[in-house]
Every structure is written in structure tokens, then in C-alpha cells.
Amino acid sequence: xxxxxxxxxxxxxxxxxxxxxxxxxxxxxxxxxxxxxxxxxxxxxxxxxxxxxxxxxxxxxxxxxxxxxxxxxxxxxxxxxxxxxxxxxxxxxxxxxxxxxxxxxxxxxxxxxxxxxxxxxxxxxxxxxxxxxxxxxxxxxxxxxxxxxxxxxxxxxxxxxxxxxxxxxxxxxxxxxxxxxxxxxxxxxxxxxxxxxxxxxxxxxxxxxxxxxxxxxxxxxxxxxxxxxxxxxxxxxxxxxxxxxxxxxxxxxxxxxxxxxxxxxxxxxxxxxxxxxxxxxxxxxxxxxxxxxxxxxxxxxxxxxxxxxxxxxxxxxxxxxxxxxxxxx
Amino acid sequence: xxxxxxxxxxxxxxxxxxxxxxxxxxxxxxxxxxxxxxxxxxxxxxxxxxxxxxxxxxxxxxxxxxxxxxxxxxxxxxxxxxxxxxxxxxxxxxxxxxxxxxxxxxxxxxxxxxxxxxxxxxxxxxxxxxxxxxxxxxxxxxxxxxxxxxxxxxxxxxxxxxxxxxxxxxxxxxxxxxxxxxxxxxxxxxxxxxxxxxxxxxxxxxxxxxxxxxxxxxxxxxxxxxxxxxxxxxxxxxxxxxxxxxxxxxxxxxxxxxxxxxxxxxxxxxxxxxxxxxxxxxxxxxxxxxxxxxxxxxxxxxxxxxxxxxxxxx
Numbered sequence: 001x002x003x004x005x006x007x008x009x010x011x012x013x014x015x016x017x018x019x020x021x022x023x024x025x026x027x028x029x030x031x032x033x034x035x036x037x038x039x040x041x042x043x044x045x046x047x048x049x050x051x052x053x054x055x056x057x058x059x060x061x062x063x064x065x066x067x068x069x070x071x072x073x074x075x076x077x078x079x080x081x082x083x084x085x086x087x088x089x090x091x092x093x094x095x096x097x098x099x100x101x102x103x104x105x106x107x108x109x110x111x112x113x114x115x116x117x118x119x120x121x122x123x124x125x126x127x128x129x130x131x132x133x134x135x136x137x138x139x140x141x142x143x144x145x146x147x148x149x150x151x152x153x154x155x156x157x158x159x160x161x162x163x164x165x166x167x168x169x170x171x172x173x174x175x176x177x178x179x180x181x182x183x184x185x186x187x188x189x190x191x192x193x194x195x196x197x198x199x200x201x202x203x204x205x206x207x208x209x210x211x212x213x214x215x216x217x218x219x220x221x222x223x224x225x226x227x228x229x230x231x232x233x234x235x236x237x238x239x240x241x242x243x244x245x246x247x248x249x250x251x252x253x254x255x256x257x258x259x260x261x262x263x264x265x266x267x268x269x270x271x272x273x274x275x276x277x278x279x280x281x282x283x284x285x286x287x288x289x290x291x292x293x294x295x296x297x298x299x300x301x302x303x304x305x306x307x308x309x310x311x312x313x314x315x316x317x318x319x320x321x322x323x324x325x326x327x328x329x
Numbered sequence: 330x331x332x333x334x335x336x337x338x339x340x341x342x343x344x345x346x347x348x349x350x351x352x353x354x355x356x357x358x359x360x361x362x363x364x365x366x367x368x369x370x371x372x373x374x375x376x377x378x379x380x381x382x383x384x385x386x387x388x389x390x391x392x393x394x395x396x397x398x399x400x401x402x403x404x405x406x407x408x409x410x411x412x413x414x415x416x417x418x419x420x421x422x423x424x425x426x427x428x429x430x431x432x433x434x435x436x437x438x439x440x441x442x443x444x445x446x447x448x449x450x451x452x453x454x455x456x457x458x459x460x461x462x463x464x465x466x467x468x469x470x471x472x473x474x475x476x477x478x479x480x481x482x483x484x485x486x487x488x489x490x491x492x493x494x495x496x497x498x499x500x501x502x503x504x505x506x507x508x509x510x511x512x513x514x515x516x517x518x519x520x521x522x523x524x525x526x527x528x529x530x531x532x533x534x535x536x537x538x539x540x541x542x543x544x545x546x547x548x549x550x551x552x553x554x555x556x557x558x559x560x561x562x563x564x565x566x567x568x569x570x571x572x573x574x575x576x577x578x579x580x581x582x583x584x585x586x587x588x589x590x591x592x593x594x595x596x597x598x599x600x601x602x603x604x605x606x607x608x609x610x611x612x613x614x615x616x617x618x619x620x621x622x623x624x625x626x627x628x629x630x631x632x633x634x635x636x637x638x639x640x641x642x643x
Contacts, residue, residue, distance in 0.1 A: 004336030004337075004340075005336045005339045005340045005343065005375070005378050006378055006381055006382055008336065008337065008340035009340055009343055009344065009378075009379065009382040010382050010383070010384075012340075012344055012411075012412060013382060013383060013384050013410055013411045013412055014384055014385070014411075016411035016412045017384050017410055017411035030385045031385075032381075032387055053337040053340065053341075056337070056341075056419060057337075057340070057341045057344055057345075057416070057419065058416040058417050058418065058419040058422070058450060059344075059416065060417075060450065078417070078450060078451055079416055079417060080414045080415070080416060080417065081414070081415045081416065081417045081418075081448040082447060082448065084415075084444065084448060086441075086444065088479055088482075088483075089475040089476065089478065089479045090441045090444070090475070092475070092478035092479040092481065092482045093430070093433060093435075093441070093471070093474055093475045093478045093479075094426075094430075094441075095478070095482075096433075096474075096478040096481070096509050097429045097430060097432065097433050098429065099509075100509050100510060100516075101429050101432065102366070107429075107432075109421070109424065109425035109428055109429075110366075110425075111338075111366070112421045112422050112424070112425035113422075113425040113426060113428075113429055114364075114365070114366050115341060115342065115345050115422050116418050116422035116423070116425050116426045117426070118342075118345040118346065118349070118364065118365075119345055119348070119415050119416060119417075119418055119422065119448075120415070120418065120426065120445070120448065123349075124349055124356070124360060124361070124363075124364035159421075173574075187432070191580070210578075210580065257497065257640065259497040259498035259499070260497065260498075262492070262499060262537050263492050263499075263535075266534070266537075291615075294615065295613045295614070295615060296613070298609065298612050298613040298615075298633075298637060299609060299610065299612075299613035301609065301633075301637055301640075302496075302497055302609075302633070302636055302637065302640070303497055303640065304640075305637070305640045305641040306641070313641065316637075316641060317638060317641055319615040319616065320612070320634045320635075320637050320638045320641070321634075321638065322615070322616045323611075323612050323615065323616055323630065323631075323634040324631050324634040324635055324638070326616060326619050327619070327620060327627045327628070327630040327631040327634070328627055328628070328631055329631045329634065329635060
């Protein structure tokens with residue numbers, strides 16, 4: 001194992017320090033770590049894999065035709081980063097984001113984030129006494145790590161355009177194994193959601209990874225794609241508010257008291273349209289699930305009410321009366 | 330369930346480390362291990378491997394001169410034979426940083442994201458990240474995040490307008506920010522609130538505005554003091570009843586413990602630092618979840634419901 005690590009680092013150093021392109025044979029002779037007396041076929045296979053690994057690490061190795069052999073060298077422009085200059089706030093933000101997310105088992109891109117910070121920050125990422133996450137308790141929750149691992153697997157399949165299958169429990173409690181062409185991933189309120197085409201239903205669906213298990217990628221033909229996502233796919237269109245998932249959309253109006261208006265504007269995030277009303281705010285927004293709308297409006301309060309549609313407003317009143325009664329009212 | 334690192338993974342880590350090995354540098358081993366996300370034993374082994382690497386003819390002048398000394402630090406004795414400059418981010422690394430920054434509220438057109446794109450490999454398409462993966466905490470703002478991050482590092486006070494959970498209006502306060510935490514998709518700040526005269530935990534998406542000041546304060550002594558404490562040991566706890574068939578998860582009720590009741594319901598002990606938070610969460614469950622005790626929590630739920638009815642009737 002040490003040999004392979006040494007060999008890769010030595011190959012990288014050689015290519016980075018050679019002014020002229022180096023042939024495969026030249027690498028074989030000059031890079032410490034290629035086994036003596038290895039047969040040519042095995043060497044070429046090892047060498048090709050090594051070049052792929054170094055390319056994956058960010059070294060742009062280009063092929064140069066030299067007479068009747070190929071030579072290899074680093075495209076320095078494509079390999080080395082231009083000088084970076086971050087403002088003090090930007091650096092602080094990167095360090096803080098790094099420290100907190102690296103400690104959260106549910107963030108699926110931690111290893112890549114760690115390597116990225118190593119490349120981009122002037123000091124070592126974990127250094128500096130400032131922001132840190134204290135998320136030890138979080139990391140101990142088995143669910144967080146499991147969901148992060150599922151998200152990482154899913155992300156790999158999304159990039160490679162390979163189908164995935166997984167055991168899934170719907171919000172209503174139905175269990176089944178699903179087969180999906182994964183298109184994108186989003187995080188919301190601490191959970192990861194996979195967006196893709198449900199093969200059996202031949203339609204796009206959103207899956208909560210918290211209710212998924214045993215996610216597997218289609219292992220056949222790993223280098224060729226199983227599908228093409230729609231050309232205009234954008235995961236943001238699937239990032240809806242909790243009350244916007246459902247079969248029959250309608251327009252709702254949520255109102256706020258004057259004190260709650262800034263909060264409502266923040267929650268709206270530019271979706272729907274807002275207008276001033278009685279010193280507060282009225283927000284017209286598309287909804288598709290009355291029950292979820294009522295729950296959301298209560299949860300995001302105080303100071304929020306449903307003005308329309310009347311059935312939703314009535315449902316909210318009835319539900320609140322029931323809650324008050326159940327708690328001694 | 331992370332797979333064992335391959336030789337390629339380890340080589341990638343070492344290559345990423347190279348630009349930090351400036352001649353004369355001396356890095357404590359624990360710091361190096363933490364930066365690479367490995368144990369001290371692993372990094373000790375890898376430093377040994379690195380010291381055998383170099384360029385032909387692999388004589389002492391051509392090797393990487395880095396050694397773990399008796400003082401527990403890794404010393405760098407000379408310039409690297411090559412690769413001393415930082416390498417560009419590959420596509421997955423660029424995506425990871427972009428996702429992390431998006432989670433802090435940095436918008437797609439933020440200059441910081443453009444700077445990150447500029448140091449990624451040409452084939453990493455920034456639109457790719459946007460279209461495929463979103464990890465953004467609701468309502469978070471990069472201004473708030475950036476201002477607070479800097480104030481934490483520089484130990485300077487901030488003036489903040491904050492809307493507490495359950496409060497009808499935002500209030501202004503002077504804070505001494507200590508550190509961030511990230512939990513369940515939301516950012517939190519631990520800070521000493523001068524108005525309240527004690528430490529509080531704030532959700533970042535409840536800040537309406539944060540302004541930096543030049544006034545410095547004395548930072549808390551240790552890292553543990555600097556981060557929000559999400560542990561539930563000293564908090565009061567309420568007993569909640571979930572109706573039969575209603576899902577109950579620790580994700581929604583952090584720190585809760587659950588047990589099945591004989592009638593198919595679920596009982597939960599739920600710690601809470603803010604009774605108003607608990608009351609609102611319960612009220613929003615529309616009767617699926619009920620507080621059994623303590624009385625202050627039951628009263629709080631009733632008040633939330635009655636206030637909301639008053640607002641709805643208007």
C-alpha cells in the first residue's frame with residue numbers, strides 16, 4: 001500500500017517538475033515505485049490507472065505526440081490555481097462553514113469538502129480557535145450518518161447517471177422497493193431529498209432519504225449512462241415549501257401582523273407575491289395540501305393567519321380549537 | 330459507513346497537504362491529523378511515506394524533507410522539489426465547497442462563489458452544482474453569516490435585530506458572538522447577549538440584521554465554550570403523547586426518548602430550552618401530539634392556540 005501511495009506522489013512530482021513531456025517508459029524508469037521486471041501489459045494498466053487517479057485529484061495531465069510515442073506533461077494553467085484573495089469575511093465564512101459541516105455526519109460531501117478546504121484556505125482547515133460546531137451529540141446519532149451516506153451514494157449515481165434502487169416507506173406508510181433514475185438532490189430542514197424519475201410510474205418523484213434504505217446503484221456497465229435527465233432539469237424547481245407538494249394546487253393567502261411582516265417576507269424567499277395589508281403583509285402563494293398549509297402557518301407563527309381559501313382558514317380554526325381543548329382550554 | 334481509504338485517496342490527501350508544507354514550518358501532529366480527517370497514527374505513517382517521495386535521482390536534496398520530531402510536531406526543512414503551489418479544485422471538490430457555501434446562504438451570484446469557480450478545473454461546471462444539488466438552510470443570509478463569522482474571529486461585538494421564536498416583534502440587542510453550530514439544516518450562534526446578561530443560542534435565520542462594531546470583547550477560554558450546546562442534560566423535559574399511527578422521530582424532537590404505550594400511542598420525553606418553541610411545535614401538529622406535563626408546557630400550548638385563534642378571527 002505504501003508503494004502505491006509513494007508511486008502516485010512521485011509520478012505527480014515528476015510530471016510537475018519536468019520541463020519536457022515524459023513518455024510512459026520514461027516514467028517507468030524514473031518514478032520510484034513501478035515494480036522491477038513488471039510485464040509491459042501490467043505496467044501500462046497500472047500507469048493508465050495512476051494517470052486517471054492523478055487527474056481525479058486535479059492534475060491536468062495532457063498527452064503530447066512525440067514522433068511515434070506519446071509523452072505526458074502537466075497543463076500548468078489547467079492544473080494550478082490562480083492566486084486567491086479572499087476578504088477577511090470570506091475566509092471566516094469558509095472556515096466556519098468548514099468546521100461545522102465537517103463535523104456533521106449528515107453532510108454527504110465531507111471528504112470532498114475537507115480536500116477542497118485544504119486547497120483553498122491559506123492555513124490548515126481545522127486551525128484557528130474560532131467557529132466550531134460542538135456537534136458531537138449530532139455525530140453520535142446513527143440516522144444522521146446513515147442519511148449522509150445515502151445522499152453521498154445518490155450523488156455518485158446522479159453524476160454517473162446510473163439507476164438506483166432502494167427500499168422506501170412513503171409518508172402514508174406504504175413500503176416497497178423503488179427503482180429511480182436519479183436527477184438531483186436537495187437538503188431541507190436537516191433531511192436529504194432525492195429527485196428523479198420513478199421507473200415504474202414513469203414520472204418524476206421526490207423521495208425523503210430519511211425513509212429510504214439499502215440504496216444500490218445499478219452495477220452493470222459502470223462507465224455508460226443508464227439515462228439522460230431532462231435537458232432543463234433544475235433541482236430548484238422541486239425545492240418547494242412543505243405545503244406545495246400535492247396533486248391539486250390552489251392559491252392561498254397568508255397574512256401577518258405588522259410585527260411578523262419581516263419574518264413572513266423572509267419565509268417567502270421571493271416565492272409567490274406579497275402586498276401590504278393593514279400594516280402587515282399578505283402573501284399569495286401556490287399550495288397543494290391544506291393540512292400541510294395549516295400546520296406550516298401555525299408552526300411559523302406567531303402573527304400568521306390563513307386568509308384564503310376559506311376552507312383552509314376554517315380548518316385552521318377548528319384545529320386550533322381542538323388543540324386548545326386538549327390542553328385545558 | 331465510509332469505505333477504507335484507497336491508495337489513491339491517501340495520495341490525494343498528501344498532494345493536498347503539499348502546499349501547506351512551507352520551509353521552516355512546524356505543525357503539531359494533532360492539528361495535521363484533524364486537518365486531514367485521519368488519526369495521528371495514520372498521519373504519522375503518511376508523513377513517513379511522504380519523506381520518501383521526491384524527484385529523480387531521489388537523493389537527499391531531491392526528497393521531500395518533512396519529519397515528525399520528538400516534540401510531536403512535523404517539521405518541514407526545505408522547499409519542495411515540486412507541487413508547492415495549490416492545485417485547482419476538481420469537480421467534486423468545487424461542488425462540495427459550493428454546497429457548503431449555499432448552506433450558509435451564499436447566493437449563486439455571490440462573489441465568493443465566483444472566486445471558488447475561478448480556482449476549479451475548467452471542466453467543473455458551476456451550473457452543474459446549481460442544478461443538481463441544493464443544501465441551503467431556509468432563510469439564511471450570507472451577509473449575516475459573513476458578518477458574524479468575522480466578528481467571531483476578531484472577537485468584536487455586533488448589533489443585531491433578532492426575532493425570537495414566539496415573540497410578536499423583533500428586538501435589538503448587542504451580542505458578543507462566540508461560535509456557530511449546524512444542526513438539522515439550520516445554523517445557530519452561541520453568543521453572550523448584553524441585554525439579557527447571559528449566554529443564549531440564536532438561530533441564524535431569525536436575525537433580521539447584524540451590524541459589525543469595532544468594540545472588542547474577551548473571548549471564552551476554550552473551544553467547548555465557543556459552540557452552541559445541543560446537549561439536553563440540564564434542560565426541563567415535557568411528556569408528549571403521539572396518537573396511534575403518528576410518526577415520532579428524534580429528528581423533529583431533538584434529544585427526545587420514546588416508548589410505546591399499551592394503546593398503540595407513543596410517549597416521549599422531550600427536552601426543551603424554550604417552552605414557546607415546544608408549544609408551537611405541538612400546536613402545529615393539530616392534535617396528533619399532546620402535552621401531558623408539565624403544566625407550564627400545557628398552558629403554553631393552549632396560549633399559542635388561543636392567540637392564533639385571536640389573530641385568525643381578526
